[in-house]
Amino acid sequence: MALLDKFEKYDLLFGPSPISKFENLAKELGGKVNIYAKREDRNSGLAFAGNKLRKFEYIVPEIIAGDYTHIVSIGGIQSNQTLMTIATACKLGLKAVTVQENWVPIPEAEKATYDKVGNIEAARILGGDVRLVPDGFDIGMRKSFEEALQELTSQGFKPYPVPAGCSEHKYGGLGFVGFADELIKQEKEMGIKFDKIVVCCVTGSTAAGIFVGMAQYGRENDVIAIDASGKPEKTFEQTLRIINHTSEILGLGKKFDTFNFDTRFGGPVYGIPNEGTIEAIKLLGKTEGTLTDPVYEGKSMQGLIELVKEDKFEKDSNVLFVHLGGASSLSAYQSYFS
Numbered sequence: 001m002a003l004l005d006k007f008e009k010y011d012l013l014f015g016p017s018p019i020s021k022f023e024n025l026a027k028e029l030g031g032k033v034n035i036y037a038k039r040e041d042r043n044s045g046l047a048f049a050g051n052k053l054r055k056f057e058y059i060v061p062e063i064i065a066g067d068y069t070h071i072v073s074i075g076g077i078q079s080n081q082t083l084m085t086i087a088t089a090c091k092l093g094l095k096a097v098t099v100q101e102n103w104v105p106i107p108e109a110e111k112a113t114y115d116k117v118g119n120i121e122a123a124r125i126l127g128g129d130v131r132l133v134p135d136g137f138d139i140g141m142r143k144s145f146e147e148a149l150q151e152l153t154s155q156g157f158k159p160y161p162v163p164a165g166c167s168e169h170k171y172g173g174l175g176f177v178g179f180a181d182e183l184i185k186q187e188k189e190m191g192i193k194f195d196k197i198v199v200c201c202v203t204g205s206t207a208a209g210i211f212v213g214m215a216q217y218g219r220e221n222d223v224i225a226i227d228a229s230g231k232p233e234k235t236f237e238q239t240l241r242i243i244n245h246t247s248e249i250l251g252l253g254k255k256f257d258t259f260n261f262d263t264r265f266g267g268p269v270y271g272i273p274n275e276g277t278i279e280a281i282k283l284l285g286k287t288e289g290t291l292t293d294p295v296y297e298g299k300s301m302q303g304l305i306e307l308v309k310e311d312k313f314e315k316d317s318n319v320l321f322v323h324l325g326g327a328s329s330l331s332a333y334q335s336y337f338s
């Protein structure tokens, strides 16, 4: 029995997410390694899918059991977290309130449309109560979030708070522990071992979950987290805290004091791509016909590409890119591609 089985789960995904092979990209990079991608960007029929739903699967049972009326969450204007909170609330027949802050120094060329297109357009279509707030980027608990909760409570509602990226939620890391269990099964079916797993990291529970999940098999050092926060000290500290918390509630009986974390690609700041990010997005698009975004996956793909170029992976090893979704924000970044 898997350690995760003692936790209740509510299905929001299609099932195991598919794995594609990026042969053209691998060839373009010199044929040194095999590159695969686990497609969390194609894991569900809700909105634009993605990693947040896998986290919600272990949070929803408490929401249902507690008779809550609203799910409240927080993110930037083009947040995937807030959109997927709204989609989850739709599925459960509940309401959602999302606090969306000014986390990104919006480029001049995007200012007219940044708060109208992409994820926020989708959020409005799904009937979300979207609240734009001018505060800046922070992955922790926020005042505007507390205020939204208090307001709903004073109106007689019962709001359920979900922190940024689900990460500081007590069960935020569990979904991606399940990802690791799923991957181990897929390895057996495919007759392959993924030597390294490259994953984007900002609020931390995705990478933390995969790390703890792989630690069950003694393979936590195979996980390479790529910073996309532009504030790597804070992301490192939060991710490590989630790793140890998740390990503890799972009953793994292990404590950790570090994890592989590459901080070179998160700049210039959260939500703004650097030159290499845009090149990585274009290279993956051109070679594989697959889309990534300038906020998250463009940066982790940039990291993967650089690590291949630097010969950081053993020759002929199998490298797994975890595609967490997010391409739905691309229309808010049109100026980088026109």
Ligand SMILES: *Cc1c(COP(=O)(O)O)cnc(C)c1O
Pocket (backbone or CB within 6 Å): 050, 051, 052, 080, 081, 165, 167, 200, 201, 202, 203, 204, 205, 206, 207, 296, 297, 324, 325, 326, 327
């Ligand atoms: C939220 C998100 C991430 C970052 O995951 P964390 O668990 O916050 O570290 C990466 N990619 C996409 C597409 C996301 O939506």
